Amino acid sequence: MGKLTIMDHPLIQHKIGIIRRSDTGTKEFREIVEEIAMLECYESTRDLELEDTEIETPIAKTTVKKLAGKKLAIVPILRAGLGMVPGMEEMIPNAKIGHIGMYRDPETLKPVEYYCKLPADIEERDVFVVDPMLATGGSACDAIERLKGHGCRNIRFLCIIAAPEGLARLQKEHPDVDIVVGALDDHLNENGYIVPGLGDAGDRIFGTK
């Protein structure tokens, strides 16, 4: 089973408390989503391989660590996943970025894919799929299925808020995927929204409602 991390860091809990508030505006919402993504990226890159390299400080020769150069990719699920990209890029600036566009049909709650553009060598990369919300899990599972269809084998999924239903589905359908969750909420309501959640993440990031 892939590793599941539910973030208990005080900074993340504090920041999630702010974006849950219905009186938090678009600018602050977007900035905080970026900050949370940065902190989650820090957590999800714990196991990146390092190698030794010889350098000179102003005082002496020494051996330091550097990243072993594994190729990385960030793949946001549009739209809301785009809000997490700047924070991820800040931490892993050499990563290439792919995009998977999906919206959830409001009646069936099933994801509908409308766009997919991935780096040509995506199968050689460790992939970080990002989306703030994991509700029924349909969007995340389909996006990961798509990536596996392209040959990706090393996939992590990062979200800010998860419902227990979506988390269970993701772990069942993709047991190999490491998952980082900012907060695990209580349940889904009859419209498929996470309770207490934060509403529609895409609308809140882009100010479309």
Ligand SMILES: O=P(O)(O)OC[C@H]1O[C@H](OP(=O)(O)OP(=O)(O)O)[C@H](O)[C@@H]1O
């Ligand atoms: O786990 P699920 O039940 O699939 O729900 C989660 C999906 O719903 C939201 O996207 P939405 O369909 O609102 O599209 P948007 O990002 O364009 O707003 C969210 O950003 C996830 O992609």
Ligand SMILES: O=c1cc[nH]c(=O)[nH]1
């Ligand atoms: O609560 C939810 C569920 C799905 N998508 C969102 O943006 N919010």
Ligand SMILES: [Mg+2]
């Ligand atoms: Mg939305």
